[in-house]
Amino acid sequence: MGKVVDRSPELVERILKHYEMMDKGEWIRPNFSNDMQILYMRDRQTFSFLLFPELLEIGYQVGRLIGEKFIAPYLTGKTLPEIMESNLHFAGDHNYAHQEIVVAREDYAVYRNYECADCYGMPNIGMKICCYEAGTAAGCFEIPLGKHVVVTETKCCANGDDYCEFEVKVVE
Ligand SMILES: [Zn+2]
Numbered sequence: 001m002g003k004v005v006d007r008s009p010e011l012v013e014r015i016l017k018h019y020e021m022m023d024k025g026e027w028i029r030p031n032f033s034n035d036m037q038i039l040y041m042r043d044r045q046t047f048s049f050l051l052f053p054e055l056l057e058i059g060y061q062v063g064r065l066i067g068e069k070f071i072a073p074y075l076t077g078k079t080l081p082e083i084m085e086s087n088l089h090f091a092g093d094h095n096y097a098h099q100e101i102v103v104a105r106e107d108y109a110v111y112r113n114y115e116c117a118d119c120y121g122m123p124n125i126g127m128k129i130c131c132y133e134a135g136t137a138a139g140c141f142e143i144p145l146g147k148h149v150v151v152t153e154t155k156c157c158a159n160g161d162d163y164c165e166f167e168v169k170v171v172e
Pocket residue numbers: 116118119128129130153155156157158163164
């Protein structure tokens with residue numbers, strides 16, 4: 001999938017520029033701030049997953065690409081615990097969630113997202129829907145590690161839990 005995106009380098013560059021603008025507090029659009037209510041995103045993705053559960057895997061792969069292209073360049077550290085520590089502030093900085101690392105070893109980790117933008121406050125719909133988050137984490141961890149990483153959401157607010165929890169496994 002990375003190769004498909006590499007055919008549109010201008011898209012990757014433009015989105016990186018937008019992230020830079022956001023970090024500087026500049027507006028991407030001339031007449032609207034970068035703040036937008038989260039229900040646009042939530043409605044679309046939640047009903048997409050409810051109607052077509054097979055999109056969860058696609059969302060995970062899309063997330064991997066986002067993590068690889070837009071998060072990994074900002075991370076530091078060589079080991080999984082170091083890399084996760086350097087990533088910890090992004091979720092909060094971008095109003096996505098409050099993130100907490102529960103376990104961090106060289107080849108295995110667990111982290112939680114509280115008040116997740118994707119699912120907090122949802123009723124139990126029997127689905128763990130934060131596939132973009134799981135994929136993004138996998139993508140941004142595997143680039144600096146140089147190893148394949150699989151991230152699985154094991155708890156989710158849309159599945160009756162109070163927070164989202166993710167298991168990170170480094171695959172040799
Ligand atoms: Zn979730």
